[in-house]
Amino acid sequence: LAAETTSPAFTITTGALLAHWQGHRRVTRRVIEAFPEDKLVSFSVGGMRPFAGMAFEMISMASGGIRGIATGDWATGQELMHHSGDPVPGTREALLRLWDETTDLIDSVWPRIPPQRFQEVDTAFGMYEGVIYGLLLYWIDNEIHHRGQGYVYLRALGIEPPAFYDRS
Amino acid sequence: LAAETTSPAFTITTGALLAHWQGHRRVTRRVIEAFPEDKLVSFSVGGMRPFAGMAFEMISMASGGIRGIATGDWATGQELMHHSGDPVPGTREALLRLWDETTDLIDSVWPRIPPQRFQEVDTAFGMYEGVIYGLLLYWIDNEIHHRGQGYVYLRALGIEPPAFYDRS
Numbered sequence: 051l052a053a054e055t056t057s058p059a060f061t062i063t064t065g066a067l068l069a070h071w072q073g074h075r076r077v078t079r080r081v082i083e084a085f086p087e088d089k090l091v092s093f094s095v096g097g098m099r100p101f102a103g104m105a106f107e108m109i110s111m112a113s114g115g116i117r118g119i120a121t122g123d124w125a126t127g128q129e130l131m132h133h134s135g136d137p138v139p140g141t142r143e144a145l146l147r148l149w150d151e152t153t154d155l156i157d158s159v160w161p162r163i164p165p166q167r168f169q170e171v172d173t174a175f176g177m178y179e180g181v182i183y184g185l186l187l188y189w190i191d192n193e194i195h196h197r198g199q200g201y202v203y204l205r206a207l208g209i210e211p212p213a214f215y216d217r218s
Numbered sequence: 219l220a221a222e223t224t225s226p227a228f229t230i231t232t233g234a235l236l237a238h239w240q241g242h243r244r245v246t247r248r249v250i251e252a253f254p255e256d257k258l259v260s261f262s263v264g265g266m267r268p269f270a271g272m273a274f275e276m277i278s279m280a281s282g283g284i285r286g287i288a289t290g291d292w293a294t295g296q297e298l299m300h301h302s303g304d305p306v307p308g309t310r311e312a313l314l315r316l317w318d319e320t321t322d323l324i325d326s327v328w329p330r331i332p333p334q335r336f337q338e339v340d341t342a343f344g345m346y347e348g349v350i351y352g353l354l355l356y357w358i359d360n361e362i363h364h365r366g367q368g369y370v371y372l373r374a375l376g377i378e379p380p381a382f383y384d385r386s
Contacts, residue, residue, distance in 0.1 A: 057233030058333035060351065065225030070355065095263055096373030165226035183228065187238065194359050195382055198366030205264030214363055
């Protein structure tokens with residue numbers, strides 16, 4: 051999203067934005083839990099990645115992203131966990147542990163971010179220029195996109211996915 | 219999203235929100251185009267709906283949704299196209315025509331929506347209470363979610379999907 055300034059504006063509280071992000075992350079965590087462990091790291095459709103790889107990418111973007119938002123110090127694309135050669139966690143428990151560490155990191159860092167930071171233009175991961183709230187929406191959208199793919203994997207495995215609308 | 223008022227706020231222009239929505243809708247339109255016509259209305263994985271049904275739901279929520287945002291006059295859930303017994307369009311051209319009519323409807327109605335409307339609480343489709351921008355984000359998220367499923371269908375068909383990141 052560009053920092054578009056020629057039309058009228060409305061306000062969003064930083065708390066609502068955090069709730070939006072963490073609400074989606076709770077749904078995704080339930081998708082990770084819904085996979086049988088072996089399928090989480092091995093099953094795919096159409097030659098795509100197993101869901102563990104997608105979830106690892108989400109963790110990497112979220113943890114590197116919140117650091118960049120809070121400090122202006124961005125990991126480069128190469129340094130992001132999912133590009134750096136760090137292996138995708140091989141067990142559901144290891145993946146959920148990383149997930150929960152990221153959840154705690156976001157919650158602990160968030161109150162220190164000044165609200166005007168969300169309207170600054172920055173270059174995420176040394177590559178993606180945009181206004182901060184737009185960059186964050188991109189990571190959330192990326193998570194929704196891949197989580198939707200995880201829903202297909204679960205359905206193909208005969209497993210009922212968690213409710214999309216339940217962000218609790 | 220609840221109308222959360224106890225934390226500091228930042229602003230989003232209505233133009234940026236429109237660009238976000240229509241950018242996603244351009245990607246989804248390319249996904250519709252990427253399907254061979256017979257697969258669009260028949261192919262699925264794991265017992266899910268064909269992508270034409272998902273796209274019809276998106277059209278229904280977007281067209282009913284923009285009307286509700288602009289006028290406060292919401293179609294009920296029963297009246298929404300995808301619940302009312304209206305058939306899913308049986309051809310790609312008919313689906314794209316509905317898609318483009320919705321695009322034009324959104325663009326034509328949008329400038330008449332006062333910015334403060336996005337922060338009002340309303341009950342979408344007689345069922346879903348929330349602040350207007352949060353309701354809109356929900357429809358966008360729902361579109362991203364199902365579009366991600368369409369990507370799996372395309373991959374399973376051996377077709378390269380359009381780039382997720384290209385909203386142009």
